[in-house]
Amino acid sequence: MSSEFDRQGLIGIFVTEASEAMDMLTKALHPLDGTTPTPIQLQEQYVWAHKIRGASALYGFEGLALMATLLESILEEVQSIEDSHWPKALETLRGMVNSFQSQLEVVATGGTEDFSISARWKDEVSGLFPILSAAATPETTLFAPDYLVPALDAEVLSYFAPEAQEYLEALESQLLRLEKGQHNPEVIDQLFRTAHTLKGSAYTVGFQSIGDLTHYVEDFMGAVREGRVKILPGHTDVLLRSVDVVRLLMRRDSISLDLLRRQFAVAMHELKQLNQSMTEAVKSSSAVHPVEALVDQKSYDQEKIEPAKATGGKVSEDSDVIRVSRDRLERLMNLVGELIIGRGRLEQKLCTLEQLAQQVLAYKGQLVESVHMFEEKHAFTLLTAASCPASDLSQGVTSLGNSGSFEFDRYEDVTILARHLKEITSDISESMTQLNSSISRSHEDMSHLAQLTLGMRDEIARARMVPIGTPFTRFHRATREMARATGKEVRLVTSGDQTEVDTAVVERLVDPLIHLVRNAVYHGIEPASIRVSKEKSAAGTIYLHAVHRGNAVLIEVEDDGAGLDVEKIRVTAIERGLISPEVARSMSESEVIKFIFVPGFSTADKIDNQAGRGVGMDVVKRAVESMNGHIDVESVRDVGTKFTLSLPLTLLIATVLMVRAGRERYAIPLPAVREVTMLTTGAHQRMGERSILHIGDEAIEVQPLQQILNRCSIPVEIGKPVVIVRTADGMIGLLVDELLGRQEIVIKPLGSLKSLERSSFGGATIDPEGRVILVLDPARLLVRQMHATGVPELSPDATADSLAP
Numbered sequence: 110m111s112s113e114f115d116r117q118g119l120i121g122i123f124v125t126e127a128s129e130a131m132d133m134l135t136k137a138l139h140p141l142d143g144t145t146p147t148p149i150q151l152q153e154q155y156v157w158a159h160k161i162r163g164a165s166a167l168y169g170f171e172g173l174a175l176m177a178t179l180l181e182s183i184l185e186e187v188q189s190i191e192d193s194h195w196p197k198a199l200e201t202l203r204g205m206v207n208s209f210q211s212q213l214e215v216v217a218t219g220g221t222e223d224f225s226i227s228a229r230w231k232d233e234v235s236g237l238f239p240i241l242s243a244a245a246t247p248e249t250t251l252f253a254p255d256y257l258v259p260a261l262d263a264e265v266l267s268y269f270a271p272e273a274q275e276y277l278e279a280l281e282s283q284l285l286r287l288e289k290g291q292h293n294p295e296v297i298d299q300l301f302r303t304a305h306t307l308k309g310s311a312y313t314v315g316f317q318s319i320g321d322l323t324h325y326v327e328d329f330m331g332a333v334r335e336g337r338v339k340i341l342p343g344h345t346d347v348l349l350r351s352v353d354v355v356r357l358l359m360r361r362d363s364i365s366l367d368l369l370r371r372q373f374a375v376a377m378h379e380l381k382q383l384n385q386s387m388t389e390a391v392k393s394s395s396a397v398h399p400v401e402a403l404v405d406q407k408s409y410d411q412e413k414i415e416p417a418k419a420t421g422g423k424v425s426e427d428s429d430v431i432r433v434s435r436d437r438l439e440r441l442m443n444l445v446g447e448l449i450i451g452r453g454r455l456e457q458k459l460c461t462l463e464q465l466a467q468q469v470l471a472y473k474g475q476l477v478e479s480v481h482m483f484e485e486k487h488a489f490t491l492l493t494a495a496s497c498p499a500s501d502l503s504q505g506v507t508s509l510g511n512s513g514s515f516e517f518d519r520y521e522d523v524t525i526l527a528r529h530l531k532e533i534t535s536d537i538s539e540s541m542t543q544l545n546s547s548i549s550r551s552h553e554d555m556s557h558l559a560q561l562t563l564g565m566r567d568e569i570a571r572a573r574m575v576p577i578g579t580p581f582t583r584f585h586r587a588t589r590e591m592a593r594a595t596g597k598e599v600r601l602v603t604s605g606d607q608t609e610v611d612t613a614v615v616e617r618l619v620d621p622l623i624h625l626v627r628n629a630v631y632h633g634i635e636p637a638s639i640r641v642s643k644e645k646s647a648a649g650t651i652y653l654h655a656v657h658r659g660n661a662v663l664i665e666v667e668d669d670g671a672g673l674d675v676e677k678i679r680v681t682a683i684e685r686g687l688i689s690p691e692v693a694r695s696m697s698e699s700e701v702i703k704f705i706f707v708p709g710f711s712t713a714d715k716i717d718n719q720a721g722r723g724v725g726m727d728v729v730k731r732a733v734e735s736m737n738g739h740i741d742v743e744s745v746r747d748v749g750t751k752f753t754l755s756l757p758l759t760l761l762i763a764t765v766l767m768v769r770a771g772r773e774r775y776a777i778p779l780p781a782v783r784e785v786t787m788l789t790t791g792a793h794q795r796m797g798e799r800s801i802l803h804i805g806d807e808a809i810e811v812q813p814l815q816q817i818l819n820r821c822s823i824p825v826e827i828g829k830p831v832v833i834v835r836t837a838d839g840m841i842g843l844l845v846d847e848l849l850g851r852q853e854i855v856i857k858p859l860g861s862l863k864s865l866e867r868s869s870f871g872g873a874t875i876d877p878e879g880r881v882i883l884v885l886d887p888a889r890l891l892v893r894q895m896h897a898t899g900v901p902e903l904s905p906d907a908t909a910d911s912l913a914p
Contacts, residue, residue: 124217125594130157148187155184172227276307282582301330325380347379446855453877480530578606591630598648605655611759621729625666633670667751673744706730767849770814776884783833800825811842834887
């Protein structure tokens with residue numbers, strides 16, 4: 110997904126910047142008055158050639174970078190060209206500019222550059238100016254592979270990588286702040302210290318290339334800090350590109366070593382030029398501010414003496430912080446998952462003990478009843494024999510004499526047996542009392558174990574969480590680049606930066622948010638002249654806000670731009686055959702706006718790749734829904750648009766509703782469940798082949814879950830439970846056979862099997878009995894249903910920005 114979001118966007122930004130520089134060079138080479146430009150007039154234009162040379166190399170266009178290098182070299186030494194050679198040099202400059210512009214058009218339309226053109230210009234320049242041609246060839250071969258991609262100890266790298274990432278985020282954030290307030294001494298000090306610390310860390314672990322690069326950044330910021338040089342707008346661009354190159358070095362990707370070598374060479378060259386200009390400034394003003402330099406040096410020495418104070422108390426804060434490797438946290442989370450499963454098994458065993466206890470009680474009752482009946486029967490017989498008349502006794506005296514002693518013995522035995530059985534039942538009762546007491550204590554222990562499990566889970570989950578403001582710097586930079594590319598005035602206002610979210614959520618959220626921010630700049634915010642005519646401020650504003658809501662996080666991306674043209678969306682949906690005109694007229698604005706999430710949907714009159722880069726809002730929606738979240742849109746024409754993303758705090762542990770459909774059990778994420786009801790005759794209605802459930806004023810379609818999953822015809826039976834599932838496209842009722850209750854589970858990924866790529870499941874879990882339970886993804890259910898029913902879908906080739914007004 111990163112390639113979808115980033116590569117085309119970067120190419121669009123590069124084309125815009127390079128086109129602007131080429132326009133300036135063209136105007137300088139072709140004056141409006143028709144005169145021939147002089148070498149003195151053109152020498153200052155080397156800045157534009159230098160700019161496009163660095164950008165071309167940074168974005169991997171080797172041929173364009175070579176032509177820009179030749180242009181820069183000629184313009185830098187233009188005064189040394191003899192007058193007799195000037196007409197030919199001017200012709201060469203104009204020809205290279207024309208060739209560069211034609212190659213730029215090819216790149217802008219998705220084509221590849223022609224290296225033969227740049228090679229031809231190199232040969233021509235070599236014939237005319239051999240010295241300049243040699244100087245224009247970058248010596249990238251000096252950077253050996255083990256210099257750019259060193260072999261570092263894995264354990265050392267595991268600690269250095271997150272630390273370096275923090276410093277890079279800080280550098281980028283501080284550079285953007287410096288651009289807004291170029292004379293802010295606090296930001297300058299922070300930049301100097303951050304570069305100094307990153308340089309030292311890189312040298313310590315043996316990453317010399319990063320150390321060398323940041324050493325130049327530190328030197329330049331030291332000069333700015335001491336007042337020996339002033340920050341210019343172009344300086345910030347050079348430093349930001351250097352940060353990008355350090356990020357590439359951190360990837361340690363030996364496959365793209367050639368590209369890395371070129372980009373590193375360009376960054377080093379640009380930084381060296383910054384330091385050369387700094388040296389020239391020192392020579393011209395070494396005697397102007399000696400006192401200020403002394404004061405700065407004194408303050409720097411004091412910072413070394415009091416490091417805690419100089420870093421704003423960061424040292425004291427770090428004493429409470431410990432670094433934990435991500436792999437260790439993953440293992441801990443897996444242990445918590447096993448603990449949750451074990452707890453479920455223990456709960457089942459306790460239930461079994463309770464059932465056994467009830468059975469023993471039932472057996473005890475039966476035993477007592479049988480003994481009582483036996484006792485009464487024999488006691489009644491004996492009493493009857495004892496109460497017979499004398500005549501009867503005399504008649505049976507012989508019999509009584511023969512068996513009387515036996516009858517009395519039997520009576521005595523029965524009495525003893527009854528007494529013993531009573532004693533046994535008394536012992537059983539006592540044992541049952543103790544068993545019940547033990548079960549009660551086990552329940553208390555079980556409750557305590559549950560609290561410990563939840564506490565352990567929450568603590569480890571917090572360890573995985575990072576402030577969502579960590580990647581906000583990227584959004585500031587994306588806003589800055591897109592505003593410059595479109596010529597608009599835009600500012601980004603962020604809030605809720607300290608809202609903590611699972612690091613996995615943050616990583617998967619960055620690309621969709623950058624896409625939304627760029628779209629807001631390109632399509633939402635109007636040009637300054639139009640905003641002023643609408644009585645708005647000339648500069649547009651984009652608000653990025655994050656806040657916790659229960660077990661979810663809400664992220665809002667709002668702009669005060671033109672808003673969505675709902676009527677144009679409605680007309681486009683009709684033209685594309687997505688809906689009939691009759692139904693379209695009856696749809697509310699909120700329902701119409703949902704069409705922007707259809708793949709390939711666009712209301713733009715002209716498709717380009719500046720903001721959307723060929724990626725529509727459907728990609729953002731899929732990214733959000735893949736994290737069990739959903740996205741909502743609110744828009745008011747000429748007031749603005751707001752996208753609200755609701756996401757879970759973590760993707761590993763979830764609360765689900767367990768259901769049974771047929772013989773299989775499934776888990777439905779609880780955040781996606783609106784309510785559970787029963788399908789009754791009064792609320793059910795048949796509309797052709799569809800079953801409709803009426804809840805209040807709502808009409809919700811009901812489908813058997815087994816039918817959706819297996820694509821087989823299953824009858825809708827009255828009296829079964831229905832789970833109303835909430836999705837971005839509305840509600841759907843899933844008819845199931847049985848509700849098994851609410852449960853906390855650990856979601857495991859399904860893997861990369863192709864058979865599961867288009868399935869209806871977002872993961873799997875293991876129940877207490879050891880069975881694998883598939884976790885449903887409601888968004889995928891609807892997509893599967895859409896493909897099964899043949900809902901029309903636009904071609905991906907037509908995909909463009911969905912926010913075009």
